[in-house]
Structure formats: structure tokens, C-alpha cells
Amino acid sequence: DAGITQSPRHKVTETGTPVTLRCHQTENHRYMYWYRQDPGHGLRLIHYSYGVKDTDKGEVSDGYSVSRSKTEDFLLTLESATSSQTSVYFCAISGYTANTGELFFGEGSRLTVL
């Protein structure tokens, strides 16, 4: 199994508070992603990173920011959480090799915003 750890795994917070989710990988993969999963929407890309300090927005990036200061860590921050950000968040990683090309996922973080 790919070495991906997400923390925290569960969090309950109140509207307006900041929240940071952490993704840590031990695979030295170049690409890291943050997705959110909601019923009826599948997985939607929030932000991704293609290297240290190199990030880009996905399709649902409003209200989220990310940082990647080291290859192994990718942080997702909700500056001021809203109830619409209640979701399950997945971190994923991918190497860019011809033999694989797939995404490896973390176990997910369930965030509830009250």
C-alpha cells in the first residue's frame, strides 16, 4: 500500500473557524491532490500540487488554500469554514511513470462544520 497518511481523520468544527487538513506521503511522488467527496458528485478536485511550492486550482477551489513546503507534505486550509464544506476529504498522490499512472488515496478525513 502507498504510504499516505491524512490527519485528522475526523473533525467537527464550527462555522467561521479555520481548519487545516494534513497529508503526508512517504513515496516521494511528485503530484499530490486534494479531493472532496459528496453524494451525487463523486470526487471533485480542490487543489493539486506538481512540486514543492507549485500548486494549482481545481474545479472547486473557492474557500480553500493549500501549501506544499516539502515533497512529503500537502496541507489543505479552510480559512473560515462554512457548512457547505462539510464533506469527506481525500488526499491522493501520483507518480508520473509510464507503468502506473494511477492515483493512490489516503483514507479520507471526515469534516463536519456546524
Next chain:
Amino acid sequence: AQTVTQSQPEMSVQEAETVTLSCTYDTSESDYYLFWYKQPPSRQMILVIRQEAYKQQNATENRFSVNFQKAAKSFSLKISDSQLGDAAMYFCAYRSRDTGNQFYFGTGTSLTVIP
């Protein structure tokens, strides 16, 4: 952006029978990857099968196989001899081989296996 469509929100199959899950995608690219992921109630995303677009031969992994129709932009998953452990949400996904940095997912198909 590429789009991936799974038109069957829910499917059911009798244990030991065969079921096919549908996936279509829209792209102007010629070279790409396609995937099927399984998400059981544990929430963990598990790769089921992978297809590279330049390979004409359909991928197979034990009881799982795909029907890849490149011209039709169709990528269906066939599960043979269905087992109770196959019950899960299944997601179809697309990845560009050229840019390599974005994956696009369908909305998923929930598969129920009836004993």
C-alpha cells in the same frame, strides 16, 4: 476539461452472476489512462483495473474486465461471478497522458450484491 459520465447511479446483481457498469468520457486527446476504482463502506479507494488508451487489448484482473471502445469513448467494467465483497461504490476515472496532472472522475455507481 474532460468529462466522465456514469449513467447508472445504482445497480444490483445476484451473487455469482455477472454485471456490467457503464462509463463514457469526453476528450479530444488520443493518449490517456482510464481507471475503475472501488470504494467499499470502509471508504478506502481501491484501484480495480487500469487501461491505457494506446493498448487495444482490453485489460483484465481476475474476475474484473473492461470493454474499452476508444472510438465510442466508452469504458465499461464487467464483474464476473459477483461476490458479496464486490458491493461498493465504483468510480470511473480519466487521466491525460500528455499533461499527466489531472484526473477526472465520474459520479459513481453503487453496486449491491444480492445473496
